Every structure is written in structure tokens, then in C-alpha cells.
Amino acid sequence: MKPQVVFVLGGPGAGKGTQCARIVENYSYTHLSAGDLLREERSRTDSEFGQLIDSYIKEGKIVPVQITINLLRKAMEETMKADEKKFRFLIDGFPRNQDNLQGWNTEMDGKADVKFVLFFDCSNEVCIDRCLERGKSSGRTDDNRESLEKRIQTYLQSTRPIIELYEKQGKVQRIDASRSVDEVFADVKNILEKDD
Template sequence: MIVALLHRLKKLPRAVHGWSVMMKPQVVFVLGGPGAGKGTQCARIVANYSYTHLSAGDLLRAERSRSGSEFGQLIDSYIKEGKIVPVEITINLLKKAMEETMKADEKKFRFLIDGFPRNQDNLQGWNTVMDGKADVKFVLFFDCGNEVCIDRCLERGKSSGRTDDNRESLEKRIQTYLQSTRPIIVQYEKQGKVCTIDASRSVDEVFADVKNILDKES
């Protein structure tokens, strides 16, 4: 079953055929380890700035739970193992969400893309699909120690209902982050496109730094 679904991935489109509006999407990638507070800070940004928050993880979890989803089982197996879902699935979910947002309101062209790109394959997929069609302004990197991240996720897991908020999955996710996502952040750092924030502090302290960055960048 899983092999058959992986085979179908090859048939997913790897190119965007054009946006329905003239304005080019402006994108901020939001990266950091699991539990670094990306979702919390994105919610605050949306409340204070004209950004739309797209969480790659939330989109994947929603697709996994959607009745009749062709790739729900495949997504579920990757998430439970703490592995990165094939880029074709993630890219198409992000693209669809961006298109739907811009069709509904042409003024909503600024996006926070949370938890993506998570590895080199993600980045290559993005560059292939979105080349010339969206501008990545910078990367907002929430830097937080591994144990702090794990403790936060374990606490969140008491009420989140997320199947991956357990120590075994979290340790796998941390290793995946260090091996696959951290090099992407380093790559953007070399381009001078990373704004790093100490995410081990309180929500208010972290958001104060976020505001300083966004006020300068906007």
C-alpha cells in the first residue's frame, strides 16, 4: 500500500501554472526545532501584522485526517516515525493553501510558512516549483535547546492530542531537525537572510524581538 502511494507521488505536479492575482507572494520561512514556539509566535504575528500563517505540519496533519485522502496513510507513517514527508505532498499542500488565500483576498499576499523547508529536498522542491513565483524575504529562526523543546512538547502533548508529542517521537524529530533542517538554516545564514531569536525565553520576551525584526523588515 505504502509503495503504491509513493509511486503515485511521481504523478503530482511539480510546477505552478500561475497565480490568480498579479501580486507575487512574499514569504518568511519560520524554522526551529519542535517545541521552539513557532506556532505560538506565528499566531501573535498574524494578530499584529498582515501575514497569513501556513504551518506545513498542520497542513499535513489535516490532510492525514481528511476523509478520502489519497496520502493520509503515508503521511501518518512518516509523522509517527519522526521522518520528513515527501516534498511533493508538502509543496502541493502549501501551494494550494497560498492560492486559496490569495483568491479569497488579493491583499493577503504575505505568508509565514512555518516548519518548511525541513531538508535539502524540501528546499530544492520549493525552488523548482516556486522559482520566480514567490519571494522569500528572510528566515525567522527560533533557536532553542533540545531539552527545552522536548519538555515543552511533552507538556503540550497532555492536551494537544498529537500522536507525535511523546518522548520517542520527539527524540527522532530532534535528530531529524539537527541532521536535515539545521543545515538549511546555515545555508540561508551564508546568504545573510536569517534573523535568529533566542526562543528559550518567555513568549512575551521572544515576541518583543520578533516585533523589532518585523518592524525593521517591513
């Protein structure tokens, strides 16, 4: 069985991680966060990519695609090897730019099926406020105003065009993410239940 993938996209603070956690609790999906995988890799002392990843993240830049895809593929393979029923994946925060998308299409063509894109749409102001709030307790080095401004610029310039590309293919499920967690999840449930 090939992995069945749902890409989860939206600006920083749009609620991707929160909603993915809810989906995992209620449906048979495994959540893979490109950012979390990169942060884990960065903190591994024996990582060949740790320092490189670190400098990209601090600058609010997008890590080279081969590294990210490698980590995603490895995580999917390990999950499916451990439990063959776990073949549905939410990939959160990827593809974030054209390079990511091309890399995915090249590396994963025929190896995984992208079902659709779950797009959490939210204003920049709401995103920034949420991240600053999260930054008080998250310990994330990139939840500060300076990094956030850069991350939002990166998102607008690089990720929005990817969402638009998938929209043209009719593969985007857009959700108004400015509402409460429960209201957003109600929409998510409707989408996932239609897809089942």
C-alpha cells in the same frame, strides 16, 4: 502580486506556532504550518495521501516534498484568491531538509519571494520539556519522548544545515526562543517592523 514568504524554523517546541499566532494577530500575515496542512490532509477521508502522510509522521520522518509543496501552494493560492491583500505568508516548519529546499526552489522559483528565515533557536532540553508539556493537552501523537527524540535528531541532521545555508546568504533572523513568549515576541516585532 507574488506571495511574500517568511520561512519559520526551529526545533520541535521552539515556539514557532505560538509566535506565528501572535504575528498574525498583529501583522498582515497568513500563517501556514506545513505540519498542520499535512495533519489536515492525513485526516481527510478522501485524501489520496492520507495513509502515506500518517506513516511518515508516526516515524518522525519528513513527508515527500511534492506533497508538502502542493499543499502549501494550494493554501497560498486559495488565501490570495479570497483576499488579494493577503499576500504575506509565514510558512512554519518548512523547508526542513535539502530535499524540501530543492523542491521549493524547483516548484516555486519565480512564483514566490522568500524574504527571510525567522529562526527560533532553543536548546533540545527546552524543546523536549515544552513538547511533553504540550502533549498533555494537544492530542498530538508525536508529542511523546520517543517521537521527540527522533524529531530532534531529524531537525539537527536535516533542518540545521538549511538554516546555515540561509545564514550564508544573510537571510536568517535568529531569535533566542528559550525565553518567555512575550520576550521572544518583542524581538519578532523588531524584525518585522524593520522589514516593513
